[in-house]
Amino acid sequence: MQNMETAQCAEEMAQAEKLLGGRLTPAEKSLVGVLMQTKALRSSAKDLFNIYRCQPYRFPDLMKKQIKSVELLEGKWDQKGSKRRWTFVDDQCGTWDDIVEDINDQAMSIMWTLQKGIVPQQRYSILKVVHQFFAHEDGCLAIVTLAYKKKHARIPAPNDYMEFLIKMLEAADRPPRAGTNEE
Template sequence: MALTGKLETETEIKAPADKFFKIFRSQAHHLPNICSDKIHKIEVHEGDWETQGSVKHWSLTVGENSESIKETVDQIDEENRSITFKVLDGEVLKDYKSYKFTTQAIPKGEGCLVIWTIEYEKASEGGPDPHNCLEFSVNITKDIESHLLNA
């Protein structure tokens, strides 16, 4: 059984790609207001809201579980509207040795296609695949879409 894996999901939304990307690029501090039932708090621990290498601490609810993660912005690709985050600490690392997630917004008509990718290495054979985190990503994508369309 493979210990490393990659999961991906796509969600088409009516909000523009640039606006969706901007939320994660420089306005993550708005996420607790946009999806308050899922993301409760985000604090900057090192750096700022925009700089690659900055470290943030998130308090969130994934499924039925309250969790916290500390992540760093690993890579920013302005041209492709893509950001990769690397998890440094938190409950998710009980099941995974390494965990990265990427969001990308690809323009499609007046809206966009949002792609979430999770790359991980399980801490042990038989450990879970992070399907619940993909579902979480789709749900916050829909919350962000609603926010951007009503703004």
């Protein structure tokens, strides 16, 4: 069992190094981590990828109680290098700026990195998110990967941010078909 845990830890560190941009020192390894979650959704992979890639400005309509606005600061919505500002309804969350680091149309994945945000930057020096979508049965599977680097060891993993990323996926998913018992 210990060998399996060691292998899993080594795999997580390798993934963290890849996402965070290079080799980590032993001191940094204690501050970084990767959270990953898979969610089955009703929408097609192509439709959800399109929202994340080209239409993030739809999130204020999809999540009225959480997101006030999403603005394009630089570039184009569907372009690598574009910068966006997310303004949250909760004033304590404030505004967060991110940059789209990569878009892979064939793999249906998009990666973005937090650039500014008072609340998350109090705890984390790096927050990087990858959304990837795969066709699956009557919808798709979405995999969300959140790589992070804490400012110090006492900071918890950003599980609340991962929960919010999953809520975003659920909000972007199409509603159940009429006449079904789905929620």
